[in-house]
Amino acid sequence: EAGVTQFPSHSVIEKGQTVTLRCDPISGHDNLYWYRRVMGKEIKFLLHFVKESKQDESGMPNNRFLAERTGGTYSTLKVQPAELEDSGVYFCASSQDVPYEQFFGPGTRLTVL
Amino acid sequence: KNEVEQSPQNLTAQEGEFITINCSYSVGISALHWLQQHPGGGIVSLFMLSSGKKKHGRLIATINIQEKHSSLHITASHPRDSAVYICAVENTGNQFYFGTGTSLTVIP
Numbered sequence: 001e002a003g004v005t006q007f008p009s010h011s012v013i014e015k016g017q018t019v020t021l022r023c024d025p026i027s028g029h030d031n032l033y034w035y036r037r038v039m040g041k042e043i044k045f046l047l048h049f050v051k052e053s054k055q056d057e058s059g060m061p062n063n064r065f066l067a068e069r070t071g072g073t074y075s076t077l078k079v080q081p082a083e084l085e086d087s088g089v090y091f092c093a094s095s096q097d098v099p100y101e102q103f104f105g106p107g108t109r110l111t112v113l
Numbered sequence: 114k115n116e117v118e119q120s121p122q123n124l125t126a127q128e129g130e131f132i133t134i135n136c137s138y139s140v141g142i143s144a145l146h147w148l149q150q151h152p153g154g155g156i157v158s159l160f161m162l163s164s165g166k167k168k169h170g171r172l173i174a175t176i177n178i179q180e181k182h183s184s185l186h187i188t189a190s191h192p193r194d195s196a197v198y199i200c201a202v203e204n205t206g207n208q209f210y211f212g213t214g215t216s217l218t219v220i221p
Binding site: 033035037041042043044045047048056059089091093101102104106107109 | 146148150154155156157158160161197199201203207208209211213214
């Protein structure tokens with residue numbers, strides 16, 4: 001069974017540009033989570049989807065971040081425009097209805113220059 | 114073989130007990146993270162460690178870099194501590210490896 005996948009694995013962009021990160025959860029997993037670890041800081045929750053609905057988006061830092069999960073399958077996280085402080089590792093995780101076990105993707109390393 | 118191993122997988126304790134969750138890893142790391150997940154919710158970072166020991170309230174985390182081992186301790190456990198605790202390690206290339214978690218239930 002394929003695990004959680006994320007694309008791209010690395011992204012280097014300039015300040016002001018737009019980047020879209022993609023997460024493909026494990027097939028059948030209704031719950032999808034985004035997290036990030038910005039440089040020098042701890043891992044932080046961004047948001048939680050149940051199917052295509054945003055269950056909790058309390059961790060989204062500002063309106064430059066937009067997450068979508070059309071059709072309840074894969075999810076995208078768009079940063080527009082990117083700022084220097086957005087550099088870090090962005091994780092996606094998914095879980096089934098019993099949300100106790102989250103399966104993490106490998107992360108996308110974002111560098112904003 | 115997993116790069117990060119946690120033990121135990123499941124743990125039930127009586128309220129007030131001292132709890133220890135262990136994490137061993139096999140890769141070189143720049144930091145180790147202890148995370149907490151409550152049912153249905155996202156994950157919250159408890160600690161980020163690169164050496165020594167940290168304490169927040171009743172929670173204590175230690176790391177031994179030479180032995181590639183970390184422990185999370187909970188003193189005077191309470192039912193609200195019931196959650197899944199996850200150990201994650203980060204290498205110098207910002208690659209992360211996650212443990213499978215320890216499910217803790219504290220009984221009143």
